[in-house]
Amino acid sequence: MAKAEEKGKRAQKKDRRRKKAGQPAKPKPAGAAPSRAARAAAGKKPAQRQRAPAAARMAVAAPAVSVTDEGQQDLKLQDIFQLISSSLVTAQQGLDNESLKYVSAISDPRLQPALYSIPTVRAEAKVGLQKKTGSNLFVRLFGSPTDKTNYAESSISFDIVASPPPPGAFATIPSFLVLDTEKDEAIKKATGSTTVEDQLRASATVFRNPQDSSRPYIVWIAGSQPGAAFQLSRVSLDEKVSPDSVSISASQTKIIQILLDVAASIRDWEQKARPPKPTPAK
Amino acid sequence: MASNGIAQTVQEMIVATAEAVHQTELELEKPIGGAVWRSYSIPRVSVKAKFGVTVKKGNTVMFFDQPTEQQLFNTLNFSLYLAPESQPGSLTFPAVPPVRLLLPPFIVPLEERPRLLNEVKDGLQKLDARKFEREISKLDEAYSSHSDDPGLIFLRLGHDTRHLVVRLGGDRDGIFLLDTSSDLPLAVFSYIDMEGRVLPWQPFAELFATFRQWQHSNLTDDEHPDVALPDRLGAISVSDFTQGMWNGYTRTRTELSDSGDDAFAESSFYELRDVHAQLSYTVPRKAGGPEDQGTPFIRSQVLIGVDDRESLPQVRVQLVAPEFILVGEARSALLNLLQENLDLSRKNKDSLWSVLRPEYEGEYRKAFLDSQRQEQALMLLSYRDKPPQNEFLFVWSGQSAGEERDFAFRFHLKDKTLKQPELILPLEDPVDPKAPPSSPQRRWADAMVQYPKDHAGLHDFFHAIWVWDLAGGWFPRSTS
Numbered sequence: 001m002a003k004a005e006e007k008g009k010r011a012q013k014k015d016r017r018r019k020k021a022g023q024p025a026k027p028k029p030a031g032a033a034p035s036r037a038a039r040a041a042a043g044k045k046p047a048q049r050q051r052a053p054a055a056a057r058m059a060v061a062a063p064a065v066s067v068t069d070e071g072q073q074d075l076k077l078q079d080i081f082q083l084i085s086s087s088l089v090t091a092q093q094g095l096d097n098e099s100l101k102y103v104s105a106i107s108d109p110r111l112q113p114a115l116y117s118i119p120t121v122r123a124e125a126k127v128g129l130q131k132k133t134g135s136n137l138f139v140r141l142f143g144s145p146t147d148k149t150n151y152a153e154s155s156i157s158f159d160i161v162a163s164p165p166p167p168g169a170f171a172t173i174p175s176f177l178v179l180d181t182e183k184d185e186a187i188k189k190a191t192g193s194t195t196v197e198d199q200l201r202a203s204a205t206v207f208r209n210p211q212d213s214s215r216p217y218i219v220w221i222a223g224s225q226p227g228a229a230f231q232l233s234r235v236s237l238d239e240k241v242s243p244d245s246v247s248i249s250a251s252q253t254k255i256i257q258i259l260l261d262v263a264a265s266i267r268d269w270e271q272k273a274r275p276p277k278p279t280p281a282k
Numbered sequence: 283m284a285s286n287g288i289a290q291t292v293q294e295m296i297v298a299t300a301e302a303v304h305q306t307e308l309e310l311e312k313p314i315g316g317a318v319w320r321s322y323s324i325p326r327v328s329v330k331a332k333f334g335v336t337v338k339k340g341n342t343v344m345f346f347d348q349p350t351e352q353q354l355f356n357t358l359n360f361s362l363y364l365a366p367e368s369q370p371g372s373l374t375f376p377a378v379p380p381v382r383l384l385l386p387p388f389i390v391p392l393e394e395r396p397r398l399l400n401e402v403k404d405g406l407q408k409l410d411a412r413k414f415e416r417e418i419s420k421l422d423e424a425y426s427s428h429s430d431d432p433g434l435i436f437l438r439l440g441h442d443t444r445h446l447v448v449r450l451g452g453d454r455d456g457i458f459l460l461d462t463s464s465d466l467p468l469a470v471f472s473y474i475d476m477e478g479r480v481l482p483w484q485p486f487a488e489l490f491a492t493f494r495q496w497q498h499s500n501l502t503d504d505e506h507p508d509v510a511l512p513d514r515l516g517a518i519s520v521s522d523f524t525q526g527m528w529n530g531y532t533r534t535r536t537e538l539s540d541s542g543d544d545a546f547a548e549s550s551f552y553e554l555r556d557v558h559a560q561l562s563y564t565v566p567r568k569a570g571g572p573e574d575q576g577t578p579f580i581r582s583q584v585l586i587g588v589d590d591r592e593s594l595p596q597v598r599v600q601l602v603a604p605e606f607i608l609v610g611e612a613r614s615a616l617l618n619l620l621q622e623n624l625d626l627s628r629k630n631k632d633s634l635w636s637v638l639r640p641e642y643e644g645e646y647r648k649a650f651l652d653s654q655r656q657e658q659a660l661m662l663l664s665y666r667d668k669p670p671q672n673e674f675l676f677v678w679s680g681q682s683a684g685e686e687r688d689f690a691f692r693f694h695l696k697d698k699t700l701k702q703p704e705l706i707l708p709l710e711d712p713v714d715p716k717a718p719p720s721s722p723q724r725r726w727a728d729a730m731v732q733y734p735k736d737h738a739g740l741h742d743f744f745h746a747i748w749v750w751d752l753a754g755g756w757f758p759r760s761t762s
Contacts, residue, residue: 078302085306129346137298151347152332163323
């Protein structure tokens with residue numbers, strides 16, 4: 001504990017030195033966890049380092065925050081909404097993962113599987129408004145005591161609610177099917193590539209495999225050419241766990257055809273389950 | 283046009299918010315993946331922006347940073363609601379906003395004042411043209427006055443036909459009660475050449491009853507459909523701000539809809555609702571206002587809101603309270619200060635008890651402790667010169683000799699405490715406050731109040747009304 005406090009003090013001293021020298025405080029990316037030193041200052045034991053699961057990555061990009069000379073954050077109005085939205089989405093994705101783990105762990109048939117969700121978030125931010133050149137309206141989140149003397153305290157409040165699926169879409173995606181960013185991450189692990197091209201994504205199907213905790217995903221990748229080999233892999237998103245892959249030879253045409261038919265049916269369903277992409281605003 | 287600065291800022295604020303929400307909404311609408319279909323939406327955004335108003339190069343503009351002691355009291359509110367279709371209603375808006383003006387029932391709009399003045403002068407001539415010759419001349423002089431002395435104020439007494447008209451200045455103030463529905467339309471309580479310094483309390487009691495009624499009805503205002511929007515209400519530039527807010531509102535509505543050239547709504551729409559502003563004015567220190575600005579006791583408040591329930595929206599302009607009557611937070615704060623003062627010993631010269639007769643302390647104390655009487659109590663500004671100062675007239679009710687009565691006193695606020703108490707009208711003997719306790723008490727209906735030239739309470743209270751009026755837009759007067 002004494003060591004942790006000392007670390008915290010060191011970090012605070014560092015910040016003070018920076019301020020004294022007229023340097024801005026070290027900028028921290030939005031959404032970043034507090035530093036180990038900061039946690040130490042708060043007397044908390046640093047958590048074990050874990051790689052965030054792909055599913056926990058944000059669907060709504062967190063804004064890049066500009067830091068002023070005083071070390072304070074000036075945000076565009078949109079940043080406020082995005083900060084909260086991305087946090088909610090991240091939290092929900094985490095909750096989905098935990099829900100799935102919970103569902104997979106249920107062995108008693110009397111218990112009904114349940115998925116949990118955050119139905120609504122109400123945000124209220126106390127901010128200082130600032131009118132800059134043109135029509136840009138900037139906001140300053142109140143943090144430092146000087147903010148209250150430099151700005152009148154305005155507020156922005158809003159709700160974010162879970163919305164129903166659009167008409168025609170399936171309400172529920174089967175729990176075994178992996179989509180979106182999480183799917184891409186699994187494909188990358190299975191193929192060893194750093195990016196996922198559209199063609200590769202279209203030929204791949206990823207299943208969740210909670211029975212195998214060391215490699216919880218099964219990836220099917222059909223060959224790009226007719227008659228090519230079919231790759232089956234068990235993968236984990238953990239960097240340290242290498243994929244366990246098997247390739248079905250192109251000569252096994254009957255097996256490959258059956259697998260291709262199953263994969264095609266699933267992909268077809270997957271396409272229909274997706275709503276049309278919204279038109280970007282001007 | 284002076285309102286362009288305000289209009290532009292209001293428009294930019296609302297549009298910037300709508301754009302920001304819209305962009306985030308589009309992102310959120312994408313399903314987030316995982317086992318269950320899930321996407322999110324922002325159905326509502328509310329913004330409450332605090333701002334100051336200043337004049338730059340002839341334009342009235344809003345600013346948000348560098349708060350001053352006054353700036354914190356202006357707010358602009360608006361909400362955006364997600365809707366499946368664009369906001370219903372016409373998008374053809376008149377350039378000048380249709381206005382609904384609401385004023386406290388005792389405020390007399392500019393349009394009515396010349397008529398009332400003429401009726402007072404006619405009444406005086408009919409009563410005795412020779413006797414009131416000098417008074418009539420003084421009334422004309424006061425009506426055209428551009429300074430704080432002389433002055434002329436008009437107050438409506440709870441009914442359209444009854445008005446109290448007070449001329450300030452000279453050796454004696456003129457005090458007239460005009461009732462156009464009566465056979466004797468004019469009652470003269472005081473005029474320039476009148477002898478004596480004691481006046482009936484009755485016209486003042488009627489005025490204070492009107493104030494109490496208004497206070498009791500949660501400051502309900504009267505609508506004036508035929509009255510033009512004044513430039514100012516007190517020192518608040520309502521005309522400028524109303525036009526600016528209207529321009530901002532109409533331009534934003536057009537932009538939010540899908541019919542405008544610059545429309546950005548495509549897949550979802552946001553409706554603009556609840557657009558309203560609260561404007562407050564208190565005299566800042568640099569303009570000679572009170573040193574203690576912690577609680578702004580002297581404050582005028584105006585609400586300006588867009589009423590969009592009808593297809594053609596209107597702007598509702600409401601004078602919540604003129605500065606000469608304390609309401610809300612300011613009134614509560616002053617009441618607390620009075621309670622503190624009542625805890626002081628009689629020996630303390632700043633204690634109210636030091637000016638009250640000890641033998642009636644029980645009656646006074648009972649009146650002060652009665653919560654209903656606390657709610658009914660009036661706290662009014664009452665000061666000399668200008669700008670307004672923290673000097674207050676309290677009008678309280680109590681019971682003495684089996685009768686319901688008013689009593690009144692005045693205080694100065696210094697160093698966050700009430701000081702220099704002055705008794706204006708005692709509870710116990712409303713005839714002659716200097717009479718010995720053994721003097722017979724008259725009936726409350728016959729109560730009299732001393733009203734000399736330098737009267738600390740009532741004259742100064744009417745003076746406070748006049749200074750508020752002077753700063754306002756009812757007459758083309760300067761505030762300097």
